[in-house]
Amino acid sequence: MTLQGWGRTARAETLASRPERQREVASLLAAPEAEPGLIAYGGGRSYGDAALNSGGATLLTQRLNRLLDFSPDTGLLVCEAGATFQDFLRTFLPRGYVAPVSPGTAFVTVGGAIAHDVHGKNHDHNGSFGDHLAWIELLLPDGRTLRASRDEEPELFAATIGGLGLTGVILRAAFRLQKAPSSHVVVRERRLPDLQSFMAAFAEIRRQATYSVGWIDGAARGVQLGRGILQTAEYATGAVPPASRARERRMPVDLPGIALNRHSVRLFNEAYFRQVPAAGRDRVLPLEKFLYPLDAILDWNRLYGRRGFYQLQCVLPDATAERGLPALMERIAEAGAASFLAVLKTLGRRGHGYLSFPMPGFTLALDLPARPGTPALMADLEATILDHGGRTYLAKDACLSPAGFRRMYPDLPRLQEVLGRVDPSGRMRSDMARRLQIHGAA
Amino acid sequence: MTAELWVVLGASSSVARAFARAAAEGGADIVLAGRDQADLADTAADLRLRTGRHVECLDFDAAGFEDHDAFVERCWRIAQGRRLNLFFAAGSMPDQDAAMRDFRLARSILEVNFLSVVSLLNRLEPGLRAQRGGAVVVLGSVAGDRGRRKNFLYGSAKAGLHTYLQGMRGRMLADGVRVVTVKPGFLDTAMTWGLPGLFLVASPQAAARASLQAAGRGRDEIYYPGFWRLIMLIIKLIPEAVFKRLSI
Ligand SMILES: Cc1cc2nc3c(=O)[nH]c(=O)nc-3n(C[C@H](O)[C@H](O)[C@H](O)COP(=O)(O)OP(=O)(O)OC[C@H]3O[C@@H](n4cnc5c(N)ncnc54)[C@H](O)[C@@H]3O)c2cc1C
Ligand SMILES: NC(=O)c1ccc[n+]([C@@H]2O[C@H](COP(=O)([O-])OP(=O)(O)OC[C@H]3O[C@@H](n4cnc5c(N)ncnc54)[C@H](OP(=O)(O)O)[C@@H]3O)[C@@H](O)[C@H]2O)c1
Numbered sequence: 001m002t003l004q005g006w007g008r009t010a011r012a013e014t015l016a017s018r019p020e021r022q023r024e025v026a027s028l029l030a031a032p033e034a035e036p037g038l039i040a041y042g043g044g045r046s047y048g049d050a051a052l053n054s055g056g057a058t059l060l061t062q063r064l065n066r067l068l069d070f071s072p073d074t075g076l077l078v079c080e081a082g083a084t085f086q087d088f089l090r091t092f093l094p095r096g097y098v099a100p101v102s103p104g105t106a107f108v109t110v111g112g113a114i115a116h117d118v119h120g121k122n123h124d125h126n127g128s129f130g131d132h133l134a135w136i137e138l139l140l141p142d143g144r145t146l147r148a149s150r151d152e153e154p155e156l157f158a159a160t161i162g163g164l165g166l167t168g169v170i171l172r173a174a175f176r177l178q179k180a181p182s183s184h185v186v187v188r189e190r191r192l193p194d195l196q197s198f199m200a201a202f203a204e205i206r207r208q209a210t211y212s213v214g215w216i217d218g219a220a221r222g223v224q225l226g227r228g229i230l231q232t233a234e235y236a237t238g239a240v241p242p243a244s245r246a247r248e249r250r251m252p253v254d255l256p257g258i259a260l261n262r263h264s265v266r267l268f269n270e271a272y273f274r275q276v277p278a279a280g281r282d283r284v285l286p287l288e289k290f291l292y293p294l295d296a297i298l299d300w301n302r303l304y305g306r307r308g309f310y311q312l313q314c315v316l317p318d319a320t321a322e323r324g325l326p327a328l329m330e331r332i333a334e335a336g337a338a339s340f341l342a343v344l345k346t347l348g349r350r351g352h353g354y355l356s357f358p359m360p361g362f363t364l365a366l367d368l369p370a371r372p373g374t375p376a377l378m379a380d381l382e383a384t385i386l387d388h389g390g391r392t393y394l395a396k397d398a399c400l401s402p403a404g405f406r407r408m409y410p411d412l413p414r415l416q417e418v419l420g421r422v423d424p425s426g427r428m429r430s431d432m433a434r435r436l437q438i439h440g441a442a
Numbered sequence: 443m444t445a446e447l448w449v450v451l452g453a454s455s456s457v458a459r460a461f462a463r464a465a466a467e468g469g470a471d472i473v474l475a476g477r478d479q480a481d482l483a484d485t486a487a488d489l490r491l492r493t494g495r496h497v498e499c500l501d502f503d504a505a506g507f508e509d510h511d512a513f514v515e516r517c518w519r520i521a522q523g524r525r526l527n528l529f530f531a532a533g534s535m536p537d538q539d540a541a542m543r544d545f546r547l548a549r550s551i552l553e554v555n556f557l558s559v560v561s562l563l564n565r566l567e568p569g570l571r572a573q574r575g576g577a578v579v580v581l582g583s584v585a586g587d588r589g590r591r592k593n594f595l596y597g598s599a600k601a602g603l604h605t606y607l608q609g610m611r612g613r614m615l616a617d618g619v620r621v622v623t624v625k626p627g628f629l630d631t632a633m634t635w636g637l638p639g640l641f642l643v644a645s646p647q648a649a650a651r652a653s654l655q656a657a658g659r660g661r662d663e664i665y666y667p668g669f670w671r672l673i674m675l676i677i678k679l680i681p682e683a684v685f686k687r688l689s690i
Contacts, residue, residue, distance in 0.1 A: 017635075017636075018632075018635055020454070020456055020631075020632050021454060021478060021480075021481045022480070022481070022484065023480065023481075063456060066484050066485060066487065066488035067487070067488050067491045067492060068484060068487045068488065068491075069487060069491075070491055080484070091491060091492050
């Protein structure tokens with residue numbers, strides 16, 4: 001069958017299996033069909049080719065989604081690798097617990113959260129997902145199943161966090177939920193006129209606010225470059241409106257390519273900016289709506305039409321972000337690759353995995369509709385990111401060069417060392433691993 | 443209100459899992475019955491965490507008829523005052539050509555899909571009638587509506603099942619026991635994964651919800667998705683003289 005990344009630019013023809021029981025996984029990995037290599041595919045929310053394996057086998061984990069154990073005292077939750085943040089939220093938020101780190105969509109699985117060491121809107125406080133992971137049960141490429149944690153098999157543990165699924169198939173994981181004082185948050189929104197004031201505002205609140213995220217008007221240029229809305233959120237105290245589960249909507253069709261042009265994007269962004277009054281506003285929202293604003297429209301990626309889109313997410317260190325971010329944004333605006341909202345967040349520290357994305361600094365994420373010139377633009381942006389000592393987030397990536405990748409992720413040799421030990425015959429394979437030459441040059 | 447207990451048979455099936463979840467969310471306690479105890483234990487843990495209901499697991503081999511007395515007795519013991527309901531999802535659809543060559547395989551199709559329900563319901567009937575209520579929901583199949591060249595072994599087992607359930611429905615009617623035959627079209631489960639020629643495949647969750655709802659509404663026979671009623675009506679109307687020539 002054909003599988004694709006969330007951006008719909010990367011596609012793969014692959015032999016897919018979809019186990020429903022734990023013990024099927026080992027036999028699928030050992031099967032002759034997996035000879036040309038296998039990769040796990042969770043929620044399919046990575047944008048590029050991380051979960052794709054052209055010409056090889058793919059193991060869909062979505063049916064392995066059971067919650068297995070929870071201790072209210074320690075907050076420790078054990079679950080199967082295909083369980084999603086939606087499962088956690090629906091089951092545990094009513095009981096006063098929340099995932100300590102959550103990506104911007106609830107359809108991400110635990111396996112995917114580990115394999116990219118995902119971060120949320122609270123990285124300065126809570127770090128990334130790997131920081132809360134107690135242990136994983138991993139099916140190794142050679143068919144053995146073992147448990148890895150900071151104490152047991154620590155190298156394998158660090159290699160698997162952010163390890164792009166290449167160390168084996170995660171079967172189960174245990175991580176700690178956190179107490180949530182409320183099911184709602186008070187979201188404070190304010191307008192910021194340009195990038196400089198945006199970054200200054202972040203510097204002020206990043207250590208205080210429980211959650212923070214910035215939405216940038218990707219179409220604004222000149223003195224308005226980087227203008228946008230800063231959201232900060234704190235758990236509500238006192239009574240909140242009764243819960244009502246929002247209806248899910250679908251994108252019924254792929255939007256035709258021309259629907260998204262620089263004029264429509266400009267109009268949309270202007271409206272988004274203006275909806276927050278100049279004096280700012282406070283709103284009480286269900287946590288779900290704040291954390292996962294796009295989840296109400298199930299397949300919003302069809303907005304970009306059949307040709308799909310790329311997402312660029314990078315982090316630039318605090319020291320260089322002030323110069324680097326405008327350089328990136330100007331280059332994109334110049335190319336007329338007007339983007340809808342771009343997202344700006346701060347990151348607080350490095351992650352535990354060898355290929356973890358976070359480092360202290362600013363992270364910018366934006367969509368670039370796929371057009372003939374986009375890959376060239378991406379190459380330009382890669383150079384700018386490298387010049388500023390930053391790195392590209394592999395969960396979003398479909399374009400990075402093997403050389404750029406090596407400079408951004410200097411701990412790659414440590415991952416390679418573990419792979420050489422647990423997967424000498426290269427049972428685990430993916431399009432991303434081939435593109436980035438993770439197992440070495442072909 | 444009487445507390446409800448649903449015994450879910452063939453509980454490793456994704457439809458069964460979804461049914462158990464929906465029933466537990468509706469406030470029922472659950473017995474998961476099947477052959478893969480490790481798998482059932484995982485599902486039981488999941489149900490307990492998500493719904494807070496009481497969940498137990500039982501060993502159950504649909505074709506192990508000699509153990510069915512003991513199984514039925516354990517069900518009643520577990521029920522203890524709660525009203526017993528059954529959801530039957532055990533089924534098997536091996537390759538028809540293989541089953542034509544190997545009678546043991548052909549027989550197992552009949553045993554798992556048809557005889558197992560006869561064996562269980564015959565034994566459960568007195569108790570069900572005595573409790574004067576409860577529902578028996580069984581997954582049949584559109585394949586049982588007509589004998590197709592390509593899949594008639596499985597189809598004939600389901601046809602036998604449908605007919606048996608019709609009789610049982612009447613037999614227990616006066617005692618308020620409802621018998622619901624669910625005839626799914628194509629469901630997106632392990633049974634059909636990777637098979638060619640499927641269309642309009644429905645999710646196991648939706649099929650499970652429709653089954654539970656049918657029980658609540660006291661329906662006799664439903665097709666799921668509902669448009670299969672029309673498709674099967676047309677297929678049943680094709681004269682046998684024509685149908686026998688169709689290589690479907
Ligand atoms: C709208 C949206 C918002 C997002 N917001 C954020 C955000 O705020 N922060 C952030 O960090 N990311 C964010 N992401 C990216 C997303 O969190 C990551 O791409 C994540 O890895 C997706 O998980 P998945 O379950 O969909 O996995 P997939 O995309 O299916 O796979 C991703 C990787 O995980 C591996 N994998 C999956 N399951 C297993 C397993 N069982 N064993 C081993 N390897 C496995 C795959 O092989 C692959 O390498 C966002 C994505 C979207 C679409
Ligand atoms: N999928 C479809 O399109 C479709 C369409 C129409 C009807 N149906 C019916 O729906 C029901 C559920 O099937 P499914 O699609 O979910 O397929 P499935 O995943 O194969 O489920 C069938 C279940 O039956 C169990 N089973 C098989 N032999 C058994 C035995 N001897 N004793 C006890 N349990 C046994 C299997 O578990 P173990 O192997 O662990 O025992 C399995 O969990 C079946 O009755 C099927 O005929 C399915």
